[in-house]
Every structure is written in structure tokens, then in C-alpha cells.
Amino acid sequence: MEKGFLSSSSSRAHHRVAWVLLCLCMMLCRVHGGSSRKVYIVYLGEVKHGHPDHVVASHHDMLTTLLGSKEESMASVVYNYKHGFSGFAAMLTPEQAKQLTEFPEVISVEPNRRHKASTTRSWDFLGLNYQMSGSGLPHGTNYGEDVIIGVIDSGIWPESRSFSDQGYPPIPSRWKGMCQLGPDWDKNNCSRKIIGARFYSAGLPDEVLKTDSLSPRDYGGHGTHCASTAAGSAVQAASFNGLAKGVARGGAPHARIAVYKTLWGAKGVGYTSAFLAAIDDAIHDGVDVLSLSVGFPDENSFGALHAVQKGITVVYAGGNDGPRPQTLENTSPWVITVAASKVDRSFPTAITLGNNQHILGQSLNYHVVNSSAGSSRFTGLVSDECTIASLNATAMDVKGKILLCSPLPEDPLAIAPGITFNNALQYVRNGGGSGLIFAQYTTDLLGVCQGIACVIVDLDTGKKIKKYILGTSSPMAKIELARTVIGKEISAPKVASFSSRGPSPDYPEIIKPDIAAPGANILAAVRNSYVFMSGTSMATPHVAGIAALLKAQHPDWSPAAIKSAIITSAHVTDERGMPILAEGLPRKIADPFDYGGGNINPGGATDPGLVYDIDPRDYNKFFGCTIIRRANVSCDATALPAYHLNLPSIAIPELRHPITVWRTVTNVGEVNSVYHAEVQSPAGVRMEVEPPVLLFDAMNKVHTFKVKLSPMWKLQGDYTFGSITCHKEQKAVRIPVAARITIQDFYADVA
Numbered sequence: 001m002e003k004g005f006l007s008s009s010s011s012r013a014h015h016r017v018a019w020v021l022l023c024l025c026m027m028l029c030r031v032h033g034g035s036s037r038k039v040y041i042v043y044l045g046e047v048k049h050g051h052p053d054h055v056v057a058s059h060h061d062m063l064t065t066l067l068g069s070k071e072e073s074m075a076s077v078v079y080n081y082k083h084g085f086s087g088f089a090a091m092l093t094p095e096q097a098k099q100l101t102e103f104p105e106v107i108s109v110e111p112n113r114r115h116k117a118s119t120t121r122s123w124d125f126l127g128l129n130y131q132m133s134g135s136g137l138p139h140g141t142n143y144g145e146d147v148i149i150g151v152i153d154s155g156i157w158p159e160s161r162s163f164s165d166q167g168y169p170p171i172p173s174r175w176k177g178m179c180q181l182g183p184d185w186d187k188n189n190c191s192r193k194i195i196g197a198r199f200y201s202a203g204l205p206d207e208v209l210k211t212d213s214l215s216p217r218d219y220g221g222h223g224t225h226c227a228s229t230a231a232g233s234a235v236q237a238a239s240f241n242g243l244a245k246g247v248a249r250g251g252a253p254h255a256r257i258a259v260y261k262t263l264w265g266a267k268g269v270g271y272t273s274a275f276l277a278a279i280d281d282a283i284h285d286g287v288d289v290l291s292l293s294v295g296f297p298d299e300n301s302f303g304a305l306h307a308v309q310k311g312i313t314v315v316y317a318g319g320n321d322g323p324r325p326q327t328l329e330n331t332s333p334w335v336i337t338v339a340a341s342k343v344d345r346s347f348p349t350a351i352t353l354g355n356n357q358h359i360l361g362q363s364l365n366y367h368v369v370n371s372s373a374g375s376s377r378f379t380g381l382v383s384d385e386c387t388i389a390s391l392n393a394t395a396m397d398v399k400g401k402i403l404l405c406s407p408l409p410e411d412p413l414a415i416a417p418g419i420t421f422n423n424a425l426q427y428v429r430n431g432g433g434s435g436l437i438f439a440q441y442t443t444d445l446l447g448v449c450q451g452i453a454c455v456i457v458d459l460d461t462g463k464k465i466k467k468y469i470l471g472t473s474s475p476m477a478k479i480e481l482a483r484t485v486i487g488k489e490i491s492a493p494k495v496a497s498f499s500s501r502g503p504s505p506d507y508p509e510i511i512k513p514d515i516a517a518p519g520a521n522i523l524a525a526v527r528n529s530y531v532f533m534s535g536t537s538m539a540t541p542h543v544a545g546i547a548a549l550l551k552a553q554h555p556d557w558s559p560a561a562i563k564s565a566i567i568t569s570a571h572v573t574d575e576r577g578m579p580i581l582a583e584g585l586p587r588k589i590a591d592p593f594d595y596g597g598g599n600i601n602p603g604g605a606t607d608p609g610l611v612y613d614i615d616p617r618d619y620n621k622f623f624g625c626t627i628i629r630r631a632n633v634s635c636d637a638t639a640l641p642a643y644h645l646n647l648p649s650i651a652i653p654e655l656r657h658p659i660t661v662w663r664t665v666t667n668v669g670e671v672n673s674v675y676h677a678e679v680q681s682p683a684g685v686r687m688e689v690e691p692p693v694l695l696f697d698a699m700n701k702v703h704t705f706k707v708k709l710s711p712m713w714k715l716q717g718d719y720t721f722g723s724i725t726c727h728k729e730q731k732a733v734r735i736p737v738a739a740r741i742t743i744q745d746f747y748a749d750v751a
Ligand SMILES: *[C@@H]1O[C@H](CO)[C@@H](O)[C@H](O)[C@H]1NC(C)=O
Pocket: 158, 159, 183, 184, 185, 186, 188, 189
């Protein structure tokens, strides 16, 4: 599958088309190169030779043996990984790659892969209201001042007001990173806010580099958006042309930012080899949290594993291929995989028809100063089904008119409204039209109108408008500017429809995603302004920012403890007690495969009561064989199923006989505490917890309990969901449980 940004200011589907085109180009370019050599990633495990120079020398020794000369070895290497883990990326023929797997020290050899890079309001909604003299601000977090967040993305725009370092204390002395210069990046571009900046351009095709600059500067905007969401300083009166006006700031507004530019060009092209180099450097530099808003193949998740084993919390976007199940990416157990939710903000946009009927849609329709577009006056109204073919033709007269696009349900494009929306917008603009009314099922993506008036309505509303058009000789309509509505009248949070869903195709024995965070229509910095973007890309830095706050408050917490605090405190109901919904086809009550533990609750995460901690070496025990896929290395074949890992969740994908798992909790709250377990069994499963009461005091800070799950019937079943909650007065430490009763192994549910 092609890779790109995990976000979209208007349409991810549109991006996908662009990606396919780029991939084609790349393949042709390779052929043009006249060589069958490709970049392979060779993984050698822990750094064993001490000094990085020695590690690099050992890589060259190995390649010299393989290729016959030192010169060939030097010429073939693209990146050396030498700080956090040992390995390299090198240009090799498939035969050479295969020969390498026979070297005893080689753990895996994988081809290089392409990647897709997958606010003002969101922080208030989460209860982190920094405007009101710290109310809602967790104690001891100091806005994340001593914490360093590494953002591996498309670079940064240092002039944005979000990255002002005014009033910042000196850079933490433990920082070992660097400020890599470029033609449009001098040493003053690094600051007490952006404390480090590097870029990774090795092996990139020239066509990609031509559209970008060899520096950490971000022309695409994605990296700047993500960095300002994670750690942007407070900026007054940020808005997108007046919409969503407020104080823009990151989750940890005083955290320091380290930039690792791995995505290039307007579309954000990047390769695994560069991401691994960035992670390797980030481990060396001393970041505390890594934020990665990109799709990443799981066979190369060893980079993140080494980072986590060095105490770095790694946060990844879950992907934008929802609402289809099993579409999640980045699902390794050691990372935090993030789903996207919607916040309590909407942009109602009034439409008035010629018969004076009033209709509400949503849009980001704003006033364009020197244009008649976006202005609210009556114009003619025409209707079209907006198929690819009809939008490609030029037959229809839309000049000066508003076009109603109402795709037929059987049109395959109706399930990819993002593409159609952009095509329709182009069609109206090219034809000199004044506006677009676009009917679709909910996708949670509000496209930017691009100079004409535009508004999105539900399919049933689209039908109503069409009926009016058909029953009138000269149909008319006007589209007003969007308003911004926030607060209690909006049903929120909801899991966004585009957010990828579990279960994880790579690790069905754990629950993924881990958490949902705001990711739909998020306003954040791009160059010198503030724009909306949507995607799990936008949700990821929200979680990274909160992880930074937790790290500031609890410097001794492991990445597993930080993840546990985030998952066990998450909300599964809104503030009225109504269950959180998941948008999709159809909309439904959200379950752990939509949002993991639930929607993120930063205040709760800072004081979780109990944490499910994991010794980072345990990951090897459970996943040695998974990482060492396709390599000629013996791994521990007796490895336990992953549900025995001490995660703050339990997933049993095949429950045929009673299965017992153990969980260990550590008290990080009041020393003398008593917790009572409340069990909600998944339907069809009997779940027993033993002991049901846990007593903590100065001597007993850690307790282990047993969870026995028994199928109630012999059944080839489906996943059902439950939870185990440890209660102490108002405090609830909740973990999700998913189980599927089965009779047969490897049953394909296709009948
Ligand atoms: C960054 O460096 C460029 C020159 O490379 C300079 O023009 C610009 O003003 C600098 N920006 C900041 C914020 O220092």
C-alpha cells in the first residue's frame, strides 16, 4: 500500500491518488537508473561495539566481505544506525540481500518502503484550559518545560508564532542534538524552543528534492501543524479566516521541540531508511517523547522498540483507513497507537433555497475579500450526480451558479466522498461557478472551499434540495458564511469515521488502537498562519503533548506506565454519561477497536492511581519471533501469546477453553489504598478476577491478580467487549477486554 501523510486538509482520498501517481513515477525512475539494486534495511540488534565509529566500522567490514571491496561498501551505504540500535540501509541487489541474511549477526533484511504522512479548540475540550490561570492544568507539569518532544515529520517553520522561545530557560544540559544548517535555515532558526533540527535526504529521488529545500524547513506544513499541536507556545487570537478563533497552543506548551525531517515535498515522501536514522539520532540526542504521524510497516518496528527500551515514549498515528475494520497501522505493543476523535466544535453553514426554505450544512466557508465567492446572495442552482465521468466532462453550465452534487448511492465514488468533493470543487471553479453544495454520508472531513462558497450536507438533505430543484422552473439558493459553534450543544466526542479500526492485523492478541484523541478539523500552525487539518496525524501530537506533561510530572515513569495512565483514565462516556459513538457505516456505540481505552482524559492521566507497568525486556520475550521474521536466526519458539504481556488491556482472539491471564498493578497514588475490581464480562464469556480486592500500603505497592476467561458456549463467534475496573472511591482504573469465542483455528469469517 502506498504511504503518505496521515492527514488531510480536505481529502485523504485525494492524497492517495497523488501517491499512486508518485509511486508510478518512482518505479519508472528506478528502471531508468538501469540497476536492479534497491535499498535494503539490515538490522543487527543492540549496539555491541560501543563507540558509534566502531559500530560503523563493523557494518563496513560486513559489507566489504559481501561486496568484495571497501569502496563498494562505502558507495552502497545510505544510512548507518549506530546509537540506539545497530544496522544500516544499503543499495544491494536482491541476491546480495539474501546473502546477507546468512551472516550470523544479521537479524533481518527488509526492503526499504515508502511512507505516507498519515488547534485551538481541542485543548479546552479536553479540560486543559491554560487561559484561566492554570485551572485544569495538572500540578507539577510545569507546561512540560523540561521535556523534549521529537517530531519526526516534514520539518518545521521556525518563524511561526507558535514556536516563540520568549521567556524560556536555557536548553536542558542533557540535550545532545544538533542544529543542521541549510540554505534557508541558519543557526538562529534553532532556539530555546526548537532546540534541535536535522534532516534525512539520503537516497531521495531528485524530483522530490527539487520541490523542497535541503534543510529542516517545512514547506508542506504537516510537520509544523503536528509540532505546534504537541508543543506550540500559546498564541492569542489564532484562527482560519476568522473561523475557530481562540488561543492556539500545544498540549505541553513549554516543552522543547526537536525536529527530524524525513518527509519531503508537498506530498510528504519518505522512506523507512530515513525514519530509522531519525529514531536512531533521537535516541542519541536525548528526546523524551517521539511523535510520528506516519504509517510505518511493522516489520521495521525495532526502531521504536529500541527507543522505548531507552525510556522514550513513542506515539504513532493509527491510520486513516476507517471505518473499515483491521485497517490499523503502527500497532506494535510498545508504542501508543492513536485513533482520531471529533471535538465539541462545529461549523454550521446556512443555506437558503429560493422558496425561502432554510437548511443547515457544515463548511469552512469564509469570506474572501476581493471575490464575489463566499458572499451570500441568491444565484441559480443546478444539480448533478457528480460521477468521475460527469465531472470530467465540461457539458454542464455552472457559470455563476451553485452546483448541488448528490452522488448516487451505487456510485463507487459515493464511498470515497473526499475525492469527489475535491473534483467537484475544481469542476465548479473551472466552470466559473459560485458555489458547491455537496451531499455525502458523514466523513468528518470539512474541505476548504478554495475561493468559492461551499457546504457539505447529509444525503437526505441533498435529496430535499434536489426535490426543490426538480419542482421549480428557476431554482435559486444562497450559502452563508460558516459560523463557529462550540460547547455542550455539540454531541462529542465521537470517533471520526476516517480513523482506522482494529483489531490489529499484526497483533490480534493485544487491543489496538490504544487511545482516541482530537483529530478532526484541528486548527494549528502552517507557515505563518493557522489552518485546519484532519487525520490521525493530528490526533498523534495531542497524545505526544500529554505524554510530555506526564513525563514532566513523573520523570521516573516508564513509557509503559505513561501509556497505562493514558489508557486507564480515558473516557468511554461523554460528560452527560452518554456512550461515546463511532462515526461510520453505520454510526454505532464505540468499542475498543475504535478507541482502545476511550477518549483521552489528560487530567485523569496525571493521577491514574494504579499503573500496569512493563519491564521493557519483556517485549523481546513475547515478540522475538515477530521481529525476527524472515531471517535466518533462531528465536524463542516457546514465546508466550501476547495477551500475557502486562498491558492495560486484554484481547483473546481465540477463546476455546478457559484461559487465565495475569496482570500486575503498581500503586502510584495514595500509599494506603484499597481497590475493588468491577468486572464487565464480554457477552458469551465468563470473566472472573481473583483477588477482587487489592490492599496497598507502604510495604505492598505492587499486586498481581488473575483473570480467568471461559467461553459459555461452543460457538464460532464474533468479538465481544467488556472491561475490568479497579475502583477506589471516585477513582476508576479501567482496562478494556475483547474476546472472541471460537471452535476452529484460523477461521475465515467470509461466509
Ligand atoms: C531563519 O534563517 C533564515 C536565513 O536562513 C532567516 O532569514 C530567518 O529570519 C531565520 N528565522 C528565525 C526565526 O530566526
